Amino acid sequence: MKIKIATRESKLALFQANIVANRITELNNDIEIELIPMKSEGDQTEKPLHEIGGKGLFISKLESSLEDGTSDIAVHSLKDVPAKLNTKFTIGAVLERESSSDMLMSSNGTSIRDFPLNSVIGSSSPRRKSQVNNIRPDINVVPVRGNIETRIKKLNDGQFDGLIVAKAALNRLEIDTSNCYEFTKEEMLPSASQGYVAIECLKSNLEILNILRKINNEKQMILAQAERSFVSAMNGSCLSPIAVLCSEEENNILISAKVLSQDGKDKIYMELNSSYENISNDIDSLASDFIANDAHNLILK
Template structure:
């Protein structure tokens, strides 16, 4: 059985595709897996994501490859995949979630607490920017695009004083950098599905290939990703929404959900923390969505 894997060309994307390839081969040694590296619009055009049409700019080119049969699966950083997925496609599996935290890289040996007032912190994420400003309103935030190596080079070239990057990205690329601090979750919560590698397929797919991909699925991560994506879909969140969200298993069949929603202009924040059991998921959604409406969170994040 041959499986063609569509991926973006960045070092991180290639690492993630290789991880999926290896997981398939480990379970199915007779499978022949081929990577199909592609340039997404979001990789070629470094304007702000919102100017390019939102998160889908990292996904569209890979989905085109699925549509025409050039690839059987597409591998993504799941947080880059719109929660309101085109009906022609489906997320069929995930690998085990890595560390979902964010890290901050400094030019010198300091900590976040020691970062001087009015220092410039680079991030293009409204979620990260809002939480940086809440931690220290005097800090200035500037946008940054490009792959991780490009962003780190800009830091070293003194374009800014600190850079916020997903911890999982640093770990996956084995970037053993100096002057890195993992940001505590009390300061910065992650994006929905951060640190999760997702596998997408078209709905008109070879059943044998589907079963092979499902065999490498990490069921707990897949469940958590499904919950987080449903919440983001309900919130109608997009690339310009400052939403932090994480769901995690705390004991057998019991999960904890933490949601932070920001008006990134006024920095007003609404918080919802809930626990639920898997068997009562529908009741959890009902209660959560009622709280979202009561707190007018959709209006908050649209400001």
């Protein structure tokens, strides 16, 4: 049997695709793997995300390859996958989570609270921008595009004073973090499913789904889907300042969620203790509380 894996062409994407390939061949070394690197529509422009339709453009070409049979599975960073999938597709598996944290890279690893007045920080994420400006309204957060190596080069070239990146990406690519500040959870809650590698396939492809079921981390899938459900309930997208984290703490799951205005001046923050058994109902209940507090309108402000 041969399984064709669609992936973006970046070093990080290929690294993640190879992790998945190795997991599959560990199950059955008779399975042949072929990686199919693709340049997504989102990779072919430097325009800001809000001008090109959001992160959905990063997966649309990979999904098309699933439909036309060019590939059997597509590997993504789950945070880049829209919370509401086309009904033809499904997330067949997630792997164990890397760090969910965000990192602030600079010349000396300064914390966000100690960053120089009126500094410029690079990030195209409204979630990151809003949370930075909630703490430091003086800081100018400017859009930055490109793969992680390109963004770091722009920082080193002096285009801005700091750069916010996912710790998971730095860890996977073994990039030096000595000049990085790791945001606390209170300062910067992550994007839904940040740190997860996800494998997508056609919902109708039962043979592939059966294979993916064997490499899926069931507990992590529950947490990842709960976070995505919260964003979906908010009618959110990658352009919405919505942050949510479901983390295991002793014998329970702590759900932390935050919704902010685009400028970061206003926010709603709530926490809720849950369990694997109740998390689906609890995340719906938490989303309802946010909606009752006008979260839908807040993310548009």
